[in-house]
Amino acid sequence: MKDSFLKLFPFAALQQAIARCSILLFALITACQPGPDRALGTLEWDRIALLAPAAEKIVAVHVREGERLDAGQVVLQLDDRNTRAQLAAAQAEVARLRASLEELENGPRSEEIARARASLAAARAEEKDARQNYQRLRQLGGEDFISQADIDRAKATADTASARVESDQAALLELQRGTRSEEIVQGEAALAQAEAQAEAQAVVLQKLTLQAPRGGLLDSLPFKLGDEAPVGGPLAIMLVGDTPYARVYIPEPLRPGIKVGDRAQVFIQGMAKPFGGRVRMIRSEPSFTPYFALTGDDVARLSYLAEIQLGVDAVDLPAGLPLRAEFAGEGHGSDAR
Known part of the structure; x- marks a missing residue:
């Protein structure tokens, strides 16, 4: 019986040693995990x-x-050479349409009206001559001195002269009545469109610098x-803003006790003093815990993206530094100073 006990004793001692090591290992792992009021993340600046x-x-x-x-x-x-050429073309089109609109607003010149009157007088004279010639030929045709084809051609010439008189009368009347208001509106719209295109090209040219x-x-x-x-x-790409902010992922159990405006302390590796800040944003939709926060039980938890605006003491910090944040809102201890 004693021999059997002695044979079993080394095994029992080994079991005790394993148990002690397990306890020590668990303590080390627990010490490395973020506490219940902590969130991991990185330092960021607003980017434009x-x-x-x-x-x-x-x-x-x-x-x-x-x-x-x-x-x-x-x-x-x-x-900017291509854009300058396009701008010059657009400005030339604006000048052309502006002159055309001014012409419409001023109406026809007196010389144009006089020319139209002269053209009408000439058309009436030609019509009179063509009509008289047709009458003579028709009389000769009744006495069989001329063919019917010649009479028909004379009639067509007289009718053509009459049509020209009507056309010249309408043209003269159009000039005398002046430009229609609809034409002026169309000219104004075309000019406005050309001016807008020229302005757009000028804006593009300015943006090229x-x-x-x-x-x-x-x-x-x-x-x-x-x-x-x-x-x-x-x-x-520019980093802008007065101070940086901490982008952290809040574990789901911690989310109900944190709201926008809560105070927080941000700890950055290699810096003894923490940086104070306030929560400026918390996403309402959860996401899976990012890879750098996968520790212990947090592996299977959802997290909420949040941003903590830091104070002026963090103005010289670069972007991308890993950090952890501890919150001090209601239910999370005293306010951070």
Whole structure:
């Protein structure tokens, strides 16, 4: 019996050692997990993209990546020769339509009316001569001195002269009555359309000189000198805003106790002092926990994307730093200072 006990003793000791190691390992893992009031994320800045207004070649770059820009500072220049030509054509069309509208508003000139009257007088004279010739030939035809074909041709000539008299009378009357109001409205509409097209080309020309819309840090220039970006392609990416913000993923059990405006403390690795901030946004729709927050029981939990606006003490921090946030809203301890 004693021998049997001695044989079993090393195994029992081994079991105790394994149990102690398991407890120690669990303690280490638990210490590495975020607490119930913590959320993981990254440091971010608000980003704006300067898009290409036209598919033109980059002919000049005036800044470098990482440079801090002022509002209105020129970033780069696109080739504007094609746009300038289109603008000149649009402006020429505006001038033509403006002159045409002025002509419609002024009405016909006195010289045009006099010319129309002279043309009508000539048409009446020709009609009289053609009508008299037809009458003579018709009398001769009754005495069989001329063929019926000649009489028909004389009648056609007389009728043509009469039609011309009516046409010239209508043309003279049109000039005397002046321009119709509908024609003036059409001229005004055509001029307005041409002016709008010219203004649009002028705006495009101005946009070809790419300027910073507000102050900030130039994060990247996706296209280089000589490249031709497609319309709407990002020519420059800027980081803007007075201070950065923490983009964190709030675990589902923590979500009911956090609301917009709650205080939070943000801890960044390598910095002893935390940064204070306030929650500025929380998504209403949950998502799956991101890969960098997959620790322990959080693997199977949903999370809610939130943003924490930091204070001026974080203004020099770069984007992309990993961080964790601890909340101090109602039900989460005292306010962070």
